[in-house]
Amino acid sequence: MPNSPALNAAKAPPLELTDGSRVGIIGGGPAGSFFAYFLLHIAQRVGLDLRVDIYEARDFSALAPMGCNMCGGIISESLVQHLAAEGINLPPTVVQRGIDSYYLHMDVGSVRIETPLHEMRIAAVHRGAGPRGAKLPLRFRGFDGYLLELAEAKGAQVVRKRVGSVVWDDGRPQVTTPDGARQTYDLLAVAAGVNTSTLKLFQGLKPDYKAPVSTKTYICEFLLGEETIRKHLGSSMHVFLLNLPRLEFAAFIPKGDYLTFCLLGHDIDSGLVQTFLASREVKRCLPPGWEPPKDFCHCSPRLSIHGAKHPFADRLIFIGDCGVTRLYKDGIGAAYRTAKAAAVAAIFAGVSEDAFRRHFWPACRRISNDNRIGQLVFAVTHLIQKLRFLRRGVGKMVSGEQQRPGARRRMSLVLWDTFTGSAPYRDVFLRCLHPAFWGRLFWDTLAGNLHPNHTSSRG
Amino acid sequence: MTTATLGKHYLSGEIIVRKGEVGDCMYVIQGGEVEVLISKDDADVCVAVLKEGDFFGEMAIFEKEVRSATIRARGEVWALALEKKAFLRRVHEDPSLAFRILEKMSNRIRTLNDKLNAALGRRQTLR
Numbered sequence: 001m002p003n004s005p006a007l008n009a010a011k012a013p014p015l016e017l018t019d020g021s022r023v024g025i026i027g028g029g030p031a032g033s034f035f036a037y038f039l040l041h042i043a044q045r046v047g048l049d050l051r052v053d054i055y056e057a058r059d060f061s062a063l064a065p066m067g068c069n070m071c072g073g074i075i076s077e078s079l080v081q082h083l084a085a086e087g088i089n090l091p092p093t094v095v096q097r098g099i100d101s102y103y104l105h106m107d108v109g110s111v112r113i114e115t116p117l118h119e120m121r122i123a124a125v126h127r128g129a130g131p132r133g134a135k136l137p138l139r140f141r142g143f144d145g146y147l148l149e150l151a152e153a154k155g156a157q158v159v160r161k162r163v164g165s166v167v168w169d170d171g172r173p174q175v176t177t178p179d180g181a182r183q184t185y186d187l188l189a190v191a192a193g194v195n196t197s198t199l200k201l202f203q204g205l206k207p208d209y210k211a212p213v214s215t216k217t218y219i220c221e222f223l224l225g226e227e228t229i230r231k232h233l234g235s236s237m238h239v240f241l242l243n244l245p246r247l248e249f250a251a252f253i254p255k256g257d258y259l260t261f262c263l264l265g266h267d268i269d270s271g272l273v274q275t276f277l278a279s280r281e282v283k284r285c286l287p288p289g290w291e292p293p294k295d296f297c298h299c300s301p302r303l304s305i306h307g308a309k310h311p312f313a314d315r316l317i318f319i320g321d322c323g324v325t326r327l328y329k330d331g332i333g334a335a336y337r338t339a340k341a342a343a344v345a346a347i348f349a350g351v352s353e354d355a356f357r358r359h360f361w362p363a364c365r366r367i368s369n370d371n372r373i374g375q376l377v378f379a380v381t382h383l384i385q386k387l388r389f390l391r392r393g394v395g396k397m398v399s400g401e402q403q404r405p406g407a408r409r410r411m412s413l414v415l416w417d418t419f420t421g422s423a424p425y426r427d428v429f430l431r432c433l434h435p436a437f438w439g440r441l442f443w444d445t446l447a448g449n450l451h452p453n454h455t456s457s458r459g
Numbered sequence: 460m461t462t463a464t465l466g467k468h469y470l471s472g473e474i475i476v477r478k479g480e481v482g483d484c485m486y487v488i489q490g491g492e493v494e495v496l497i498s499k500d501d502a503d504v505c506v507a508v509l510k511e512g513d514f515f516g517e518m519a520i521f522e523k524e525v526r527s528a529t530i531r532a533r534g535e536v537w538a539l540a541l542e543k544k545a546f547l548r549r550v551h552e553d554p555s556l557a558f559r560i561l562e563k564m565s566n567r568i569r570t571l572n573d574k575l576n577a578a579l580g581r582r583q584t585l586r
Contacts, residue, residue, distance in 0.1 A: 081541045087512065119539065
């Protein structure tokens, strides 16, 4: 019986990684680099010899857009801590500024909220080497390049080519590059993000995979100089809750010499950007008389808002943004979590669809379940943004918490975790359920509207 | 070390962790060096020096005992605190996160054993 299914099954390579197994990764952003790093790290720990190729055509040492993965560049408080526990301490050559607080700007005033432990616990980084037109030599390195180097140091090979096609070769994924080179892998991890056409390569290969639903954002970089940033923005992230049509959320992130400006909303166009920059609340944060230059580095990347469907199969797995990621905040943290879950599953449970369902999917499900609560949290935020009397109440409550030594910082923590992505949305939601939270908010809303003074707190 | 260094800044000689206090976090050194001090005959004795990338206070993560040693900054230090609750929640999701700490703790036990054996050896030689 030379072609019997039983014989073929016996001949088929096992759905697990063994010495000499080859792993391909498409995309050398955080998800791809974390996956390579942890896969090789754990493999070395258990004495497994793997060969890992990362396909990344982008040169992260080049200035944007050639070397940038287009993102606000915030490494959340929780990710900074988890990476430190993993032995990955972000060096000052990568961290452009440690963030120790944030300002919430509303039309009813501004409040400053400090990190619960008064530390620089959030890292502001550039994903690429730097914005277009940045002066050479550069003072800092890009975060993505740093992670890719960590993966290389663990033994991953970086293939500086685009992927042209992916097909099944006798049950294993085969990657072909535009120069005709073919490589067959025992496992292929796709970490291509959502700002790429690479995901179309999988339409025929895995028809039940549905790419994430995404929305457009707007990010730009303004060169202000370190001294101006220190004087006007400090080490604080500036979050704006302004009642402007089509605007959901906006933030200023201070970095070395640059200020990164992120805008999230519907149909963002130059008109909305100009209206936002011209608003009184924004002008208050910037140097007097400052006007945006005519030419500056900007991009409109897509942001995943609804995870992919069926992001795994035998020998194939989708991680990071092209799999399941966190709603609006801490996408890099989600990349770390899904990449590590995938690496642990591949080493200890195998590379079958069933192994990924049992050992990788729970990590994705935790994130998507939390995103559902996140949608509710952001709906409330949206309501605050629309209702002035609520903004007064929130502003008064935070201001009071920041000014009263030893006061329980219920609203401050809720806002901190919502806007920095430092805790699961579930925690934010549960904190909001506390009767004392509602009691105080009710009282401060009443007081804030009876005596509507402008809120201002410096923590 | 600049505003680009993460964690909290401590001046030279500043106590970061005091023996006997209740702790709810561990620390990872982001820059500089710290001394591990124990009290002997009413004086502080330095038993180890920890450098960038090392961590301390990890016992507080796993047990409810008070801090077993005092940690003092040796020069300027930046140290990042890892909160117990957030860390243990993540360990629950991904137990391998604790591996590096277990590795380090095992390493410290081995070093302590070596020191103890050396001390016992010296005592027997003196007898």
